[in-house]
Amino acid sequence: MTATRWARPAAGREPAGAALLAWLADPSAPGLCVVAGGPGCGKSALLAWLVGHGTRAGTGRERAVHAFAPLAGMGVRGAVWTLADQLGLVVRGPRDLLARLGADRRPVTVVLPDLHAAADPGALAELVLTLGAHDHVRLVVETRSGTDVHRQLADSRAAVMDLDEPRWTDEARRRSWHAPTASPDPQPPAMVVELDDPAALCGADPWQVTAAFEADQDEHGGLRAAWLRAGQSLCREQGSAERALVLLTALGDGADPRLRPELARLAAGADWHLKWSRIRGDMTPPWPGPVFAMTTAGLPAGQALLADHVGVPRTVRTTDGTPVGRLPQLPGPPVAFGVLTDSTLLALDHQGLLSERTLPGAVRPTGIAALLDDGPTPAQRLTDTLRTHFARSPGTALCATPGVVAVGAADGTVHSFTPGTPDEPARTAALHTGPVTALAALDLPVGDDGQTLPLLYSAGSDGQVRAWAPHTDPQPTSVAERTCPVTALTAAHTARGLVLAVAWADGLVEFRLLDDGETRHLWPGTAVHALALTAPGSLLMGTDDRLLCLRPR
Numbered sequence: 001m002t003a004t005r006w007a008r009p010a011a012g013r014e015p016a017g018a019a020l021l022a023w024l025a026d027p028s029a030p031g032l033c034v035v036a037g038g039p040g041c042g043k044s045a046l047l048a049w050l051v052g053h054g055t056r057a058g059t060g061r062e063r064a065v066h067a068f069a070p071l072a073g074m075g076v077r078g079a080v081w082t083l084a085d086q087l088g089l090v091v092r093g094p095r096d097l098l099a100r101l102g103a104d105r106r107p108v109t110v111v112l113p114d115l116h117a118a119a120d121p122g123a124l125a126e127l128v129l130t131l132g133a134h135d136h137v138r139l140v141v142e143t144r145s146g147t148d149v150h151r152q153l154a155d156s157r158a159a160v161m162d163l164d165e166p167r168w169t170d171e172a173r174r175r176s177w178h179a180p181t182a183s184p185d186p187q188p189p190a191m192v193v194e195l196d197d198p199a200a201l202c203g204a205d206p207w208q209v210t211a212a213f214e215a216d217q218d219e220h221g222g223l224r225a226a227w228l229r230a231g232q233s234l235c236r237e238q239g240s241a242e243r244a245l246v247l248l249t250a251l252g253d254g255a256d257p258r259l260r261p262e263l264a265r266l267a268a269g270a271d272w273h274l275k276w277s278r279i280r281g282d283m284t285p286p287w288p289g290p291v292f293a294m295t296t297a298g299l300p301a302g303q304a305l306l307a308d309h310v311g312v313p314r315t316v317r318t319t320d321g322t323p324v325g326r327l328p329q330l331p332g333p334p335v336a337f338g339v340l341t342d343s344t345l346l347a348l349d350h351q352g353l354l355s356e357r358t359l360p361g362a363v364r365p366t367g368i369a370a371l372l373d374d375g376p377t378p379a380q381r382l383t384d385t386l387r388t389h390f391a392r393s394p395g396t397a398l399c400a401t402p403g404v405v406a407v408g409a410a411d412g413t414v415h416s417f418t419p420g421t422p423d424e425p426a427r428t429a430a431l432h433t434g435p436v437t438a439l440a441a442l443d444l445p446v447g448d449d450g451q452t453l454p455l456l457y458s459a460g461s462d463g464q465v466r467a468w469a470p471h472t473d474p475q476p477t478s479v480a481e482r483t484c485p486v487t488a489l490t491a492a493h494t495a496r497g498l499v500l501a502v503a504w505a506d507g508l509v510e511f512r513l514l515d516d517g518e519t520r521h522l523w524p525g526t527a528v529h530a531l532a533l534t535a536p537g538s539l540l541m542g543t544d545d546r547l548l549c550l551r552p553r
Contacts, residue, residue, distance in 0.1 A: 006063075009049040011042050012173035016161060019168070020050055023159055024109065024138065025062045030159045032132040036145045037163035043142045046163070047113045050140065054109070061107070068111035071118040075211035076127060079118075081232040083110060088484045090232060090507035090527040094127055107136050115143040116150070119211035125149040129156055195220045198262050201227065202240040202247065210235060222255025223247070229279075229545065233507065233525030241269035246525055249548050252279040271520050272550045275538055278321045280545040285322040288314050291542025293347070294530035297401065297492065298339025300361070304532050304540055305345070306547070307334045313345070313357065318534045321547055330355050336439070338400030340419060342379045346386070348407070352394025354386055382422035389415065389426065397458070399439040404454035404470065408436025414458045416470040427470040432460030438489035442498065457500060459486030465502055480510065488530050494537035496552075501539055503528035511539055511552055520552045 009017040016035075023029045037043050047068075054065030067086035069079045077093055084091045084100075087108070091097045101108065110131070118124050121143075129152075131137050143150045145162060154160050161168060193212050194200040201209055201223065210231055213224045227234060230250035234243055244266035251259060264274070278287045289308035296304045296318065303324060307313045311330035316323055332349035339345055343359040376384070382405060389395075389407065397408030406416045412432035418424060438459040443452035456468045463482045468474040480502055488503035497515035504510075509528055511520040530542035538551040 006053045007049075008173075010045055012170040013042060013046050013049075013163075013168065014170050014173060016046055016163060016168040017049060019161060020046075020140070021063060030132075030157055031135060031138055032128065032153065032156065032158040033138075033140045034150070034153045034158045034160045035140060035142045035163065036150055036154070036160060038145055041163045043144075043163055044113055047111055047140065047142050051111050054111075064109060065111055066108045068113070070113050071124060072114040073117065073119055073211065074124075074207050075119040075214040076123050077214055077228065077231055078207045078210045078235065079112070079124060079127070081210075081235050084232060085236070085506075088506040090505070090525075092229075092232075092526070094130075098130060101131065101137060102134060105136050107138070109138040109140070111140045113142040115141050115153075116147045119215070121147070121149040122152070125152045128153065132156070132158075195223065198223065198244065198247065198259060199240075199266055202243040202266055206231075206235040206243070221259055222251055223259065225252065226250040226255070230525030233523040236523055239269070241267050242271075245270040245272055245274060246523070248274050249277050249524055249546065249550075250279065251277070253282040253284055271553055272522055273553055275549040275551055276320050277549070278547040285320065288316055288321070288323065288547060290529075290544045291547055292529045293334040293337050294532045294540060294542045295337040295339065295490075296532045296534060296540070297399075298341070298343075299359070301535065304534075305337060305339075305359075306530065306542055307337070307347070309333050311347075311349070313337075313347070316547075318538070318540065318549065321549065325360060327357050327359070330357070335396070336398040338398050338405060340379045340382065340400060340405075341402050342377060344379045344383065346383065346398060346400060346405075348395050348398040352390060352396060352410075354383070354390050354395070354398075356383055378419060378422055382417060382419055385417060385422050397436045397439040399441045399456075401441045401443045401454060403443040403452050404441050404456065406439050406441060406456050406458075406470075408439050408458060408460075410435040412436060412460060412462075414439065414456065414468065416454070416456060429468050429470075429474050431458050431466040431468060431474055432462050432464060434461040436460050437486050440489045440491035440500070442491050442493065455491075457489060457491050459489045459502065461485040463504075465489065465500075480512075482506075482508075488528055488542075490531040490533050490539075492533040492535075494533055494535060496537035499533055499537060501531045501533060503531055503541070509539075509541060522550065524548065 023033050035043050051065050051068045067083045069082040080094050080097045089100050132139050193204045193209050213227050226247055230246050233246045244263050248263040280287050291306045294306040302318050303315050304318050305315050311333045313327040315325050330347050334347040334349050336348045345357040345359055347355045393409050395407045396410050399406050404416050408414050413430050415426040415428050417426050440457045442455045444455050446453050459465045464478040465480040467479050484505040487505050491500045500512040502510045507523050509522045526543045528541050532540040538549050541548040
């Protein structure tokens with residue numbers, strides 16, 4: 001691909017622009033470049049030139065800008081959420097961002113204008129220095145000369161470009177350049193937000209609300225905790241009704257009881273209705289813990305099975321999230337569940353190993369029937385077949401219906417087994433580049449005699465959702481595709497027809513009504529690990545700190 005041509009920086013700043021590009025291309029250069037100077041010297045214009053070209057399609061890897069956050073008036077969390085959005089991440093705060101960037105060694109270039117005008121410049125400077133400690137992260141930071149943060153960063157062995165120095169300007173080009181005179185370093189107007197008023201919060205500038213909540217330690221009836229819990233979503237561009245809905249999904253049961261009905265009223269125009277939520281710390285009913293696997297398929301009506309980070313399966317009522325019971329702890333935290341028709345629970349863990357449990361209420365043969373049929377049941381034979389399969393190829397995903405059991409692998413293949421004929425070889429299809437991350441299945445009726453054919457949906461780290469009926473070839477095009485991995489998937493027959501729901505690694509959840517092609521979107525402001533559908537058509541979402549049940553309007 002031909003490299004994208006860059007225009008010259010304005011006001012004779014070609015020497016400064018050339019130096020920035022040389023710094024980006026030099027692997028031995030310091031990871032932090034500080035662009036300094038006095039008011040009105042053109043710092044912001046230079047960084048705007050760098051960001052404008054560095055974010056264009058076709059820009060070479062060495063000159064690419066992956067994220068930028070104008071820091072004027074912004075606090076630490078606002079900056080972190082802005083960067084995370086652009087990097088395709090979902091984070092709660094600075095610690096999460098640092099951990100995610102530390103674990104992913106791909107080169108990242110971040111541009112941060114107006115550090116000196118931030119709501120908390122010192123704390124953001126500390127974040128910059130911590131980010132700069134990663135050798136694969138490059139940072140360009142603008143700050144006014146002579147400020148405390150300028151001295152703090154300049155003393156850190158950073159590369160410093162002071163635009164007040166003549167060497168960074170081509171004087172002849174500067175004299176020939178004509179442009180309107182810009183006011184020096186404009187500051188955002190001060191805003192006073194009523195932090196106790198849900199309507200004011202949902203209609204105000206979300207970055208200034210975030211900065212205000214960071215500076216004010218009062219809980220404001222529970223609004224502060226809810227805002228900081230879901231803030232990455234709340235700071236997205238959206239209407240006040242959608243913002244009220246997200247804030248409502250993050251409100252704990254210890255909040256001022258007047259807030260919930262008020263937020264529900266404000267959210268009446270959103271695409272979703274919150275039926276109930278269970279938040280970390282809730283007591284009535286209790287929060288069930290982090291949710292890393294969940295299903296409603298194969299369970300009694302009105303129940304969902306979920307498991308936490310230590311592998312304890314629990315059942316809850318889908319009407320309100322109240323606990324029903326729990327099963328013995330699994331050997332490891334599960335990534336997926338499948339329930340067979342004899343109430344055998346199959347659980348696949350992070351290491352690709354299979355465990356089984358028996359759900360309460362399972363019917364077992366007794367008396368003469370038990371004596372006459374003492375061999376392995378079809379479910380037991382299927383489980384043995386799966387164990388043999390996983391011994392050769394550890395699994396990454398699992399799903400089950402009465403008509404099919406499917407498993408995914410790290411090489412992008414999906415293998416389907418027929419429960420009624422467990423000894424038959426698996427059918428296999430290569431559906432993804434990279435690991436399969438989630439599977440879902442439907443049994444589709446094919447006549448009036450009760451016969452069905454299975455339809456599988458698979459999702460991968462390649463960001464694709466594929467459809468495959470194991471008796472035919474996979475569909476050649478993906479059902480859905482984005483530039484980030486899929487984290488959860490579910491499909492079911494509901495009162496609203498066939499539904500497919502998808503959760504992506506950047507925090508987006510999609511609800512697809514397959515019969516009419518309608519799609520709803522939600523950004524809950526946290527990573528979604530598990531999804532499940534109820535028979536009436538509500539969607540359960542499991543996260544680190546929330547279990548949500550929402551119904552599309």
